[in-house]
Amino acid sequence: MKKLLFILICLLLCIVGCSTEDSNKKNDPENQSSEKVFKDDTDKEVKIPKVPKRIAVLHPTYVGALVKFGHKPVAVPEFVNKNKVLNDATKGIQRIDNTSVEQVTKQKPDLIITTIQDKNIKKLQKVAPTVAFDSEKSTYKDHTKKLASLINEQEKAQQWIKDWDKQMADDKKELTPLIKGKTISVLQQTPKGTMAFSDHLGRGTEILYDGYGMKQPKALEKATQEKFATPINPENFDDYIGDFAVIATNGNQSPDFENRNYWNNLTAVKNKHVIKFDVTETQYNDPLSLEKQRDIFYNALKSKK
Structure with missing residues (x-):
């Protein structure tokens, strides 16, 4: 009888512990939200998906890092057709006119990546969270790290930069x-x-x-x-x-x-x-x-x- 009582008490404590842990997770704001805040090159904080799945990229410069780290966009600008490296890396991905908000909208993106010079930024922001980069403000290493953070691949970016710096030093x-x-x-x-x-x-x-x-x-x-x-x-x-x-x-x-x-x-x-x-x-x-x-x-x- 005492042995049975002991087992029941252990089970009860286990249930209470699991319940408390689940409750803490639910009450944790980090776990409640499916979004995170990203600061782009306009110094604007943008709420973006924690795990973006449909990224539309509107400038070729920002395509390669995403692909390198294993996350192909759903749409890329037509300009990649004129660039063999990026064209080969994005086979099967929809090409769009990067100036057409309508074409971007049709891709149903959950994240848009563009430049600060994009005249349609305000319209794009109504379609999906939009982050803007400035190639004259940030270096290629900055871009690589920032783009990796959008897709939660910071470690891959750091490793690429480390390997790249070593290659440059050897050369x-x-x-x-x-x-x-x-x-x-x-x-x-x-x-x-x-x-x-x-x-x-x-x-x-x-x-x-x-x-x-x-x-x-x-x-x-x-x-x-x-x-x-x-x-x-x-x-x-x-x-x-x-x-x-x-x-x-x-x-x-x-x-x-x-x-x-x-x-x-x-x-x-x-x-x-x-x-x-x-x-x-x-x-x-x-x-x-x-x-x-x-x-x-x-x-x-x-x-x-």
């Missing part, structure tokens, strides 16, 4: 005899003329400047302090183009300036320190794009040692 050490103390410029022929780029907005600049420690020519550094690129005239090439030059091409198209004496008389050209880089292959600064760009620039520089 830099090997390439030091060639690149130490050298300047480099990244150029692209555009409808607005020849543009020279800043040190942190894609086209390999994150690798060449941040990763390998190369520098911009002083005139280019000054001209791009507050903007992502600056137009340069052929007669000023000598001021803006460094010991090395990267030409960002669109496919196999060659820029007109390659036929000018201004170009052919440059030290970088005479030393054969020119690297061609196809932006239709890859150009953005997400993890997937950077890994591809690393292969391109590492091999190109290694071949010039």
Whole structure:
């Protein structure tokens, strides 16, 4: 009889304990909510799903990190079709016009990722929680960490950055005899003329400047302090183009300036320190794009040692 009573008391205590634990979980605000607060690059706090399942991304720059960490969006901008790395990584994902609120709405997103320049932000906010990023305010590492936090993959982002920094350090050490103390410029022929780029907005600049420690020519550094690129005239090439030059091409198209004496008389050209880089292959600064760009620039520089 005493043994039976003891067993009943133990069962009762167990039931009471479980009930108390369940009650505490229910009363915990963290467990009650299916949302969390995210601070975007506008310094605005946005309530977003704790576990977003239908993410619409409206700029290619923010696609690669999500895919790298195992979370494919339900919609991406049509621009990815013009970029082999991102196009291949997003096979089967719906392409949309990133300026069309109607097309975004049809995808029934529970989270929208866009840029601070997006003119439809207020309309998008009525469709789903919307976070905005600023590529001129945050670095590629900032973006990688922030995008990972949206999908609860912070550890994967930290590990990627750790591995990436090690790769950059290893490359830099090997390439030091060639690149130490050298300047480099990244150029692209555009409808607005020849543009020279800043040190942190894609086209390999994150690798060449941040990763390998190369520098911009002083005139280019000054001209791009507050903007992502600056137009340069052929007669000023000598001021803006460094010991090395990267030409960002669109496919196999060659820029007109390659036929000018201004170009052919440059030290970088005479030393054969020119690297061609196809932006239709890859150009953005997400993890997937950077890994591809690393292969391109590492091999190109290694071949010039």
